[in-house]
Amino acid sequence: PNSNLADGIHDPGQSWNAICVGAYxxxxxxxxxxxxxxxxxxxxxxxxxxxxxxxxxxAQWPLKPDVVFEGGNLVRDVHGAFEHTSLSLLTTSHTPAKRLFSTTWATSAASALAARMAAQISAAYPELWPETVRALMVHSAEWTPQMKADFLTGTTKTDYEGLVRTCGFGVPDLGRAIWSAADSLTLIVEDKLRPFGRQGTKPATAKDMHLHQLPWPKQSLIDLGDTEVEMRVTLSYFVEPNPGVIERGVSGRYRYESHGLRFEVSRDSEDVTSFRQRINKKARDEEDGIPYVGSASDDRWRIGVRGRHRGSLHSDIWHGPASALAGLGLLGVYPAPGWWKTLLKKNRYNDDVRYSLVVSIKTQQTDVDLYNAVSTEIANRNVIVI
Structure with missing residues (x-):
């Protein structure tokens, strides 16, 4: 697979807002x-x-591709590699008077399957925002064992980031995207916040932060003890690009994105006040260009803060014992700098932005009904706007 690593995604696959589709x-x-x-x-x-x-x-480029779908295979012999109908996908012919069926392959075929899945999600839940449809596609994706064998060279965050840059977040699954199971449940939040604000002639500053209380079934998780569980978080939003910055670079005051959003999960037994103070410090440090310094609790994330917050779709997986997950009760969404904040003459610093947040927990312990345990608490879900 060395050719996959050497052949870079072509323009406009680097688009922040579009789903970039690879092929498996x-x-x-x-x-x-x-x-x-x-x-x-x-x-x-x-x-x-x-x-x-x-x-x-x-380092500022997004993690691409986002997902992979079936794109067919090649045949190899002593002379080289070539396309073969049995390793391609069946489709309708563009000349039906001559033949009804034909074949398709590569990322064109994969992109068609991605569009189909997006349509299926939208048909099942017509009220969902496009931000949410995109989030569900990525959130439902998983890597195959062969992808890990070929491209996951270790267990560090850098290794997993390299896997994403090769295979995206894996192969999406429609069932996982639209259904919650007893041992695997998904929570969806659609909301909006105002990332920046300005008073009078003062510089624009960061404004809203949302803290979401996660309605985890704490007792059920505690009862599971050391059973391995996964929590996955996906944050999806769209930016307004500033294409002119490409010629000047994407650092400093000439940022490509209109704004950024970040997510952070509370640490074990961390209260609202401490969590809010930690997020505020991280937001200030990012604005000042201070590198992020992780802690021992961050080791349970596959990609981590440094790698996941690129582009406008952020997804990461926490893994660990169920009893440890029981203590993580808060999730914060907060703004990061963009040209809406710095280019004051554009008068965009008071605009609201939408975001979709998808959170799921999964365990292999099939005799525990996580779904019903959580459903009794969803009605009491609170959002704290700061």
């Missing part, structure tokens, strides 16, 4: 079988057609 493949059987040829990619591996962002050097 489950097609590894030739029909008819051949003694001299074999599929190039392994079952569940990255498609040979897929490109990655491993060649990108700028």
């Amino acid at each position: 493949t489950l097609k590894d059987r030739l029909d008819p079988p051949s003694a001299t040829s074999q599929p190039l990619a392994a079952h569940g591996g990255l498609s040979p057609y897929s490109t990655t962002s491993r060649t990108w050097t700028r």
Whole structure:
């Protein structure tokens, strides 16, 4: 798969607001079988057609691709690699008078499947925002064992960031996107906040922060003890790009994004006041360009704060014992700088922005009904606007 790593995603795949779709493949059987040829990619591996962002050097670029869908495979023999109908996807022909069916492959086919899933989510829940549809697609994605075997070289946050830059967040699953199960539940929040504000002639400053109380079934999680569980958080929002900054660079006062949003989860037994103070400090440090210094509690996140907050879609996975998750009860969403704040002549510093927040917990312990335990608490969910 070295060619995947060397071939970078092409313009406009770096778009912050659009879903960038890569390709993987489950097609590894030739029909008819051949003694001299074999599929190039392994079952569940990255498609040979897929490109990655491993060649990108700028730290400010988003993590791309976002997800991967079926894109077909190639055949290889002593002469090289080539396309084969049995390793491509079936589709309708563009010349139906001559033939009804044809084949398609590569990221064009994968993008069509991504569009189909987005339409299916929207059809199931027509009231959902586009930000939420995008979040659910990414949130439902998982890496295949073959992807981890090929591209996950270790267990550090840098290793997982490299996996995302190669395979996105994995293969989305429609069932996970639209249904909660007894042992795996998903919470969705659609809200808006005002990231910046200005009083009189003073400089614009950060304004709103939202603190969401997570209605976790604490006793159920405590009863699970050391059972391994996962909590996944995905934050999705759209930015207003400032394309002119590309020629000047994306650092300093000429930022590409109109605004940024970040999420943070409280630490074990951390109260509202302490959590709010910690978020305020992180927001000030980011504005001043001070590097983030993690703590021992951050080690349970797959990607971590330094890697996940790039672009306008942020997703990360917390893993650890259920008893430890029981103590994490707050999730904060807060603003990060953008040109709405610095380019005062544009008069955008008082604008509101929408965001979608998707949070899920999952355990392999199937005899624990997490869904019903949480549903009794959702009606008491509180949002604190600061």
